[in-house]
Amino acid sequence: MARAFLGEDFLLHNETARRLYYDYADGMPIIDYHCHLPVAEIANNRRFENLTRIWLGGDHYKWRAMRTFGIEERLITGDASDREKFAAWARVVPYTIRNPLYHWTHMELKDPFGITDKLLNPDTADEIYTRCGELLQAEDFRARALMEHFRVELVCTTDDPTDSLEHHRRLAGEEGFPVRVLPAFRPDKALAVENPSAFNQYVVKLEAAADMEIAGLPDFLEALRRRHRVFHDLGCRLSDHGLEQPYAAECTAAEAAGCFDRLRSGQDLDLEAGLKLKSFLTFELAVMDAEAGWIQQFHFGALRNNNTRMFHALGPDSGFDAMGDFEIARPLARLLDRLDSRDRLARTILYVLNPRDNDLIASLIGCFQDGKVPGKMQFGSAWWFNDQKKGMEAQLNALSNSGLLSKFVGMLTDSRSFLSYPRHEYFRRLLCNLLGVEVEAGELPNDLPHLGSIVRDISYNNIRSYLGEA
Numbered sequence: 001m002a003r004a005f006l007g008e009d010f011l012l013h014n015e016t017a018r019r020l021y022y023d024y025a026d027g028m029p030i031i032d033y034h035c036h037l038p039v040a041e042i043a044n045n046r047r048f049e050n051l052t053r054i055w056l057g058g059d060h061y062k063w064r065a066m067r068t069f070g071i072e073e074r075l076i077t078g079d080a081s082d083r084e085k086f087a088a089w090a091r092v093v094p095y096t097i098r099n100p101l102y103h104w105t106h107m108e109l110k111d112p113f114g115i116t117d118k119l120l121n122p123d124t125a126d127e128i129y130t131r132c133g134e135l136l137q138a139e140d141f142r143a144r145a146l147m148e149h150f151r152v153e154l155v156c157t158t159d160d161p162t163d164s165l166e167h168h169r170r171l172a173g174e175e176g177f178p179v180r181v182l183p184a185f186r187p188d189k190a191l192a193v194e195n196p197s198a199f200n201q202y203v204v205k206l207e208a209a210a211d212m213e214i215a216g217l218p219d220f221l222e223a224l225r226r227r228h229r230v231f232h233d234l235g236c237r238l239s240d241h242g243l244e245q246p247y248a249a250e251c252t253a254a255e256a257a258g259c260f261d262r263l264r265s266g267q268d269l270d271l272e273a274g275l276k277l278k279s280f281l282t283f284e285l286a287v288m289d290a291e292a293g294w295i296q297q298f299h300f301g302a303l304r305n306n307n308t309r310m311f312h313a314l315g316p317d318s319g320f321d322a323m324g325d326f327e328i329a330r331p332l333a334r335l336l337d338r339l340d341s342r343d344r345l346a347r348t349i350l351y352v353l354n355p356r357d358n359d360l361i362a363s364l365i366g367c368f369q370d371g372k373v374p375g376k377m378q379f380g381s382a383w384w385f386n387d388q389k390k391g392m393e394a395q396l397n398a399l400s401n402s403g404l405l406s407k408f409v410g411m412l413t414d415s416r417s418f419l420s421y422p423r424h425e426y427f428r429r430l431l432c433n434l435l436g437v438e439v440e441a442g443e444l445p446n447d448l449p450h451l452g453s454i455v456r457d458i459s460y461n462n463i464r465s466y467l468g469e470a
Contacts, residue, residue, distance in 0.1 A: 005106075005119075006103075006106050006107065006110060006116070010429060011389075011426070011429040011430055011433055012429055012432060012433050012436065013433055013436070013437060014433075014436050014437060014440050015436075015440075016435075016436035016439045016440050016446070016448070017429075017432045017433040017435070017436025017437065018432075018436070019436075019448060020432035020435055020436055020448065020451060020452055020455050021428060021429055021432040021433075021455075023448070023452060024432075024452035024453075024455045024456050024459075025428040025429075025431070025432055025455050025456070025459050026425075026428070027151070028151075028428070028456060028459045028460045029151045029152070029153040029460055030150060030151055030152045030153060030421060030424050030460075031152075031153055031154045031155075031460065031463045031464060031467070031469075032152060032154070032155040032156070032412055032413050032421075032424075033154070033155075033156045033238065033409070033412055033463055033467065034156060034158070034184065034238075034240065034297060034412045034413075034414055035155055035156065035157060035158070035412065035413045035414060035415055035416075035420075036157070036158050036414065036415060036416045037155060037157055037415070037416060037417075037418065038157075038416065039157045039159075039167040039168060039171070039181060039183075040167045041143050041418075042143055042144060042147070042155075042167070042171065042179075042181055043167035043168075043170045043171050044143075044167075045142050045143050045144045046142065046143045047136070047137065047141075047142050047143075048136045048141070048142075048143075048418075049082070049133075049136070050082050050083075050086075050129065050132075050133045050136065051086055051128070051129055051132040051133060051136065052082035052083070052085050052086045052089075052129075053082065054136065054417065054418060054419060055086075055089075055108070055417065055419060056085055056086065056089060058317075058416045058417075059416070059417060060317060060318055060319035060321075061101060061319075062089060062092075062101060063076050063077065063318065063319040064319040065092055065096055065099065065101055066088060066089060066092050067319070069091070069092045069095060071088050071091070071092065075088040076088070077314055077318065083129060086125060086129050087122070087125050087126075087129075090120050090121060090122055090124070090125030090128075091121075091122050091125075093105055093119075093120045093121060094119070094120075094121045099388075100387065100388035100389065103389075103426065104420075104422065104423065104426070105120060106119060106120070107422040107425070107426065108419045108420075108422055109128065109132075110422075111150075111422055111425075112135075112141065112146060112149050112150075112419070113131070113132050113135055115128060115131070115132075143418055144177055144179070146418045146419070146421075147179045147418065147421075148178065148179065150421035150422075150424075152179050152421065153178075153179065153180070154179070154180045154181075154182065154467075154469070155179065155180070155181050155182070156182050156183070156184040156236075156238055157181065157182070157183055157184060158184055158186045158240060159183040159184060159185065159186060159231070160186055160187070160188075160189060161185060161186075161187050161190065161206065161209065161224055161227040161228070161231075162189075162202070162205040162206050162208070162209040162227070163183070163209075164209075165183055165230065165231070165234055168181065168182070168183050168234050168235075169234065172234060172235065180235070182234070182235040182236055182237070183231050183234055183235070183236045184236060184238045184239065184240050184297075185227075185228060185231050185236055185238070185239040185240070185294075186239070186240045186241070186242070187224060187239070187241070187285055188241060188242050188243070189202045190202070190206070190220075190224060190281060190285075191241075191243070191247075191278050191281050191282065193259075193263060193269055193274050193277050193278060194269075194274060196263050196266045196267060196268060196269075197266070199263055200263070200264060200266070203220065203264070206220070206223050206224070206227070207223065209223075209227055210222075210223035210224075210226040210227055211226075212226070216257060216260065216261065216264075217253075217256055217257040217260040217261075218257075220260065221284055224284075224285070224288070225288060228288050228292065229292075232292055232294075236294070237293070237294050237295060237467060237468065238294060238295045238296070238297060238467075239285065239288075239289050239294055239295070239296045239297065240296075240297040240298075240299070241282070241285075241296070241297065241298050241299065242299045242302065243282075243298060243299070243300055244300070244301070244302065244303070244324060244326050245300055245301070245324075245326035245327055245328060245331060246282075246298070246300065246328060246331040246332040246334075246335050247275060247278040247279040247282045247331065247335070248279050248282075248283075248331040248332070248334035248335040248338065249272075249275045249276050249278075249279040249331075250276075250279075251276035251277070251279050251280040253280070255276055255280075256276065256277050256280035256281075259273045259274075259276060259277040260277060263277075279335075282335065283335070283338065283339070286335075286339055286344065286345075286346065287339070287342075287344045289346040290339065290344040290345060290346040291344070293346075294346055294347075295346060295347040295348070295349065295466070295467070296346045296347070296348050296349070297348075297349045297350075297351070297380065298348070298349070298350050298351065299351045299353070299380075299383060300326070300328055300332075300350070300351065300352050300353065300357075301323060301324050301326060301328070301352050301353035301354045301357065302321050302322075302323070302324060302353050302384070303321065303322045303323065303324035304316065304320075304321045305320060305321065306320050306321065306322055307320040322385075323353050323354045323385060324353065324354065325354060325356075328352065328357050328360060328361075329360050329364065332350075332364060333364060333367070336348070336364075336367075336368050336377075337368075340368055345368060345370075347373060347376050347377075347378075347466065348365075348368075348376070348377050348378065349378040349379075349380045349409065350364075350365065350377075350378065350379060350380055351380035351381070351383040352383070353383055353384055353385060353386070355386055355391060355394055355395075358379075358394055358395055358398035359398045359401070359402065361379045361398075362379050362398040362399050362401065362402035362403055363402045365377035365378065365379055365403060366402060366403055374407050374465070375404065375407030375408070375409065375462065375466065378408070378409050378466075379395065379398070379399050379403065379408075380409075380412075381395065381410065381411050381412055381427070382394070382395040383414065384414065387414065387423070389430060392427060392430050393430060393434060396408075396430075396431065396434060405454075405458070406454045406457065406458070407457075407462060408458050408462060409458075409462045409463040409466050410427070410458045410459055410460070410462060410463055411423065411424050411427035411428070411459075424459075428455070428459050431455060431458060431459075432455060435451055435454075435455070439451070
């Protein structure tokens with residue numbers, strides 16, 4: 001007999017998996033150490049007008065599915081009404097079977113909206129839109145209340161060094177909101193040397209943010225350090241880098257300064273010069289993190305903005321990125337070794353977009369564990385296109401085979417949506433099922449207290465300790 005869809009046993013295939021989940025994982029707090037939540041919406045405690053605004057705005061996962069189904073752009077990112085856009089999404093949902101969007105959609109309707117008696121489709125769209133829209137007007141469905149509902153304890157947003165951080169300051173000065181909201185330092189634009197005009201515009205912004213003139217590379221680094229200290233004073237303890245691949249070319253300070261000066265004069269850099277400057281800056285930023293006692297995160301492998309026509313129409317992060325096949329192993333090993341040899345290798349979390357690199361990363365981090373910080377080098381959770389059942393299982397298996405799953409810092413949302421927190425439940429259920437299946441197959445001992453403690457560690461305790469919160 002088929003189980004009910006999204007029932008109590010969802011993703012839990014045996015009794016041991018159920019006991020691990022309900023006795024040890026269910027109800028654990030959430031530390032969302034990498035996300036893209038708009039901090040202004042938290043500070044202003046946004047009330048969302050309707051389900052389209054909280055659910056479809058900025059969600060390029062859904063946009064890609066809608067385009068694939070044949071939905072015209074007017075109903076995705078265009079000038080159609082919110083109700084029309086939602087109706088278009090509802091037409092697509094029944095045909096997202098086996099895409100993680102099908103699971104996520106119905107998990108998010110279940111929690112927090114309590115919709116368990118129907119699936120989203122054209123026949124139910126109007127009722128669901130109206131019902132959820134009414135709930136969204138209640139105080140319990142404003143941005144902050146949603147975070148509290150999902151037992152979120154801490155979130156780290158993603159912030160450019162030039163950001164004013166005004167909303168973070170406001171939140172830091174408030175009392176009564178139990179969720180800590182901290183910035184994370186994302187200096188990608190400081191490495192975007194391919195376009196001299198855009199780079200120089202960024203330098204001007206950095207001058208204003210750091211309140212100093214940037215005449216050369218030493219000033220540029222000092223401006224970044226100043227902003228690094230400002231972030232630190234507001235509680236930031238993580239950086240994040242979204243890079244195609246690791247940058248680790250040999251480059252002296254003099255060579256880097258020459259490349260920087262050419263950029264400032266508006267000259268293009270050839271590939272070799274650009275790689276040298278990126279490598280120099282990556283190393284210097286990593287040293288800043290180590291000296292401040294931060295954690296550094298690297299996201300590798302995204303091939304971005306592949307559709308030029310749509311990039312010009314909609315800009316970045318609109319659903320036209322894909323997995324790349326960049327070289328990872330040799331330059332990453334070189335970068336980590338260079339930092340380690342100078343005793344400047346910070347706690348590090350590495351994410352890869354191409355699953356072919358899972359075993360590569362899982363094996364490479366073992367070369368730089370230091371025997372002092374448990375799990376100092378981390379293979380980060382399944383990212384982006386891998387953020388689904390098979391992708392999560394593949395990441396967990398690769399980490400288990402080459403490292404210690406028990407020291408993994410666990411799940412994050414990597415999302416812009418306040419409704420994405422059921423992804424933590426999704427991950428925890430998959431983790432418990434992975435262990436439960438092997439227990440009942442006789443491949444792991446039936447020691448639920450021990451396995452349960454590992455489940456709790458991966459769900460919450462490990463990242464809390466890793467961040468220095470324990």
